[in-house]
Amino acid sequence: TGTGKELVARSLHTLSPRHDKPFIALNCGAVPEQIFESEMFGHEAGAFTGAGKRRIGKLEHASGGTLFLDEIESMPIALQVKLLRVLQEGALERLGSNASVRIDVRIVAAAKGDMEALIEAGGFRRDLYYRLNVVAIDLPPLRERREDIIPLFEHFLLEAAVRYQR
Numbered sequence: 001t002g003t004g005k006e007l008v009a010r011s012l013h014t015l016s017p018r019h020d021k022p023f024i025a026l027n028c029g030a031v032p033e034q035i036f037e038s039e040m041f042g043h044e045a046g047a048f049t050g051a052g053k054r055r056i057g058k059l060e061h062a063s064g065g066t067l068f069l070d071e072i073e074s075m076p077i078a079l080q081v082k083l084l085r086v087l088q089e090g091a092l093e094r095l096g097s098n099a100s101v102r103i104d105v106r107i108v109a110a111a112k113g114d115m116e117a118l119i120e121a122g123g124f125r126r127d128l129y130y131r132l133n134v135v136a137i138d139l140p141p142l143r144e145r146r147e148d149i150i151p152l153f154e155h156f157l158l159e160a161a162v163r164y165q166r
Contacts, residue, residue: 005068005070005110006025006068006070009023009025009066009068009108009110010023010025010068012066012108013065013066013068013106013108016066016106018064018065018066018106021062021063021064021065021066022061022062022063022064022065022066023062023065023066023068024058024061024062024065024066024067024068025067025068025070026039026040026058026067026068026069026070027070027071028069028070028071028072028073028074028075029070029071029074030071033076036075036076036079037079037082037095038051038055038057038095039057039058040057040058040059040079040082040083041057041059041060041082041086041092041093041094041095042054042055042056042057042059042060042092042094042095043055043057043094043095043096044094044095044096044097045096046096047094047095047096047097048095048096051095051096054094056094057092057094059083059086059092059103059105060092060094060101060103062103062105063103063104063105064104064105065105065106066105066106066107066108067105067106067107067108068108068109068110069107069108069109069110070109070110071110071111071112072109072110072111072124072132073111073112073113073115073118073123073124075124077123077124077125080124080125080128081125081128083128084125084127084128084131086103087107087128087131087132088131090102090103090104091103107132109132115129
């Protein structure tokens with residue numbers, strides 16, 4: 001957290017052929033487990049109590065573009081299996097549906113801890129790790145990159161000024 005991971009992911013997206021398609025960010029550690037599946041894969045109307053209408057998930061929303069999964073180590077194991085299947089097949093099923101929805105999404109994932117130790121402890125699937133770990137970028141914490149603090153501050157200040165029209 002606080003290292004500029006999303007900024008790096010957004011830059012990868014902006015400099016890619018997918019730049020004109022969506023960039024969607026999801027912090028896996030901030031999504032309650034009981035709604036995680038719906039957030040990722042979407043749901044049909046009536047799929048569960050409170051699902052009054054169909055809602056597409058982050059994977060479908062990012063189709064054609066990039067989905068940034070921060071703190072991926074927080075993703076529940078059952079959903080890791082489902083994500084792996086989506087990546088292998090290029091299709092998903094929304095909650096409450098058997099219909100297959102084709103998607104084409106690039107995943108950029110970030111983790112806080114030692115993924116190898118987490119895999120060994122059974123907290124993360126090795127097959128998903130290898131599927132995602134095509135190119136690894138080690139982003140040291142800001143305390144080890146003090147020269148980046150001012151440019152990052154200026155970037156986020158400008159972003160806030162634009163957002164709040166100041």
